[in-house]
Amino acid sequence: MVQTSGTLQTPPPAIHKERAQSWFMRYKLYHIPFWMTYQYLWWTLRIGSPLEVANAIFLNPAATCKYVFYVAFQALGVYFNLYFLMPRLLDRNRYVAYVVSVVLTIILCAWCIVGGYYVGALLSDKTFQELYSRSPYDVYGLFESGSLPSTAAAMTLAMSIKLTKRWVEGRRRLQLMEQEKLETELKFLKSQFNPHFLFNTINSIFVLINKDPRSASDALARFSDLLRYQLYECNEHEITLSQELAYLENFIALQKIRQDDNVEVSYETITPQPDRWMVAPFMLMPFAENAFKHVSRSRHQRNYISISLTLANETLRLVVINTIGDTSSRDISNAGGIGMKNVTRRLALLYPDAHRLDINRDPQMYRIDLALQLRAAPGYNRVSNNTSLTTHASA
Template sequence: MRYILKILIHSLFWVVYVLFYLLMEVMPRGEVFVALQDLTPQFYINFVWAAVIFYTSYYCLIRYFEKSQLVKYLILSITLSVMVSAIFFVFIKFFFSDFNLFDYHIFLPPMVGSFIIAQCGCLVRGFEKWFSNIQVKSEIENKNLKNELELLKSQVNPHFLFNTLNNIDSLIIKSPKDASKMLITLSGMLRYMIYETKTDAVPLQREIDYLTSYIQLQQLRFKNSDYIRFSFPEPDVSNIQVAPMLFIPFVENAFKHSCYAEPMPVIDTSIRLDGNVLEFTCVNYFDTERMLKPDVQSGVGLENVKRRLALLYPGKHDLQIIKKSNTFKIQLIIKL
């Protein structure tokens, strides 16, 4: 806990204590100023007495409470209240000669007050530790969350790179020119992945550019230009921020499982904006027989993006994954 907050808590307690003391001791006497003058020595003694009890309990007794040694804690609280009260009653006797040390009517209320102040010391210390634990827990959770997001992001990038390099390898012999074009496009995409996705959010336009490059790269594999249809917002959406590498796993998955499917377009993806609501849709046809083979796996991409959405947009997104006959549809709505 920060020291400023500690000082504020302790200051507030002592202000309340002083006000309560004055209310109980001064107001019944009627003449406020005369009463204050008469109570000045007694006030200082009582204040020191209360501080000794409070901070003894604050630093010492709290350990027994934390260890759940409640019987020992209660006995020590009472003992502390009796001992400190008795010692300070002796000092009061020097200032007020008519003070009767053996009058239980005088001795009992300060005893009860001492016990209450001791509990207040433990209560304040307990609150401070509780608040500090919350801060530490929050810092640990934030650190773990950041590490988890970095891990999930790092899992997405190699997954994409693995598929793309396989595509390039298949074209090196068949079409060196197309393979070269793929490498140039891939170079630009890797530059974005390595240098621009380290932040928590990127301009939506950069994500659209990245998706466009990816789709163009994939289109080199197909003779039919109608294989994929995509519709993205017009430029000038750079003021909209989104999490990086959020949409590519869906598009990548669509290409992965639609290679042998028909009719055209096999893949249809779009991004639409309506105020601060973004809607991403990706629909693809797939070959049902191929999808039923045991060696065909969905990979880590979709699971990772689900987890990232849960971490980055909790309560602000709706992801629908619908699989019907030979179509697979992704619909993601994010409230930015």
């Protein structure tokens, strides 16, 4: 038989510390200092200065015993409510039974705390009258003016914290679900590019091949860039503003090819250093797509689409105006690939406190005014004063 021997190695101090922290958190032992501090502050409000309360707790055996009773029974009542009553009654919508049970728990714990006064008197060399300035037969007075208010306040505080935590966690779960749903919709949008736009654009390029090969070549290059953006460049949660603007410009240029001569299209951007700003992909395009889809094409009026983009400090402003006629868009609120309603929801989710969207419509015109606060790209932390102006217009 061969025996092997070795030395038993002790875990390094870091592992011991990690295990101790895990054990401390797992059993919620950090709650003990919380309840001790809560009771200390309550006594400070009821008795006097913090120093007097500290001297009474640590130097007076009767006060120490009473303090232990307060902390122990109030903690028991709180955790009985949080981990037994709430899951079994409140979460199952048994509200009357829950309220009655909470009230009974408060009363029972408060009566148990009253016992701490008498145990403390037994540990002290003073009489009950000398310690508490009341008769030992005034049990109800101790209950009503001492233990009951403190216990009710502790239970209320604990329930408030628990319900607030549940509300916050519920909101976070709802936001995560909305985020996942939004990401799914965005992936669907990228995979299901508007087939009518693809079909019409390819036909327009096909017609241009014989009429104007140079323009057809330029349109085909833009079409290729647009598809490359859709397939590869917009897979991140945020992209640079320059990437989004390049996609928007290619989209507008291809749409211009398909427009009749009686539709004027103007596109203007004032965007200082767009590489330094980040924006969610496909955030601007639906507004332009909506305008092209629903612009009026009547021969008896001036038809136009105006798209302007300005960037001042951290705020990007998009203004889209298009004329509309009697037959242009009964369903204008659901225009475009993901629809105006979905765009509004994306803005509310991704930029909850960082956007303003105004939509106005009258019988002749539809106007969208979007102000969007952008985040600086990594590596940029200052706003430059240099600006660049690009203007595109056609009749």
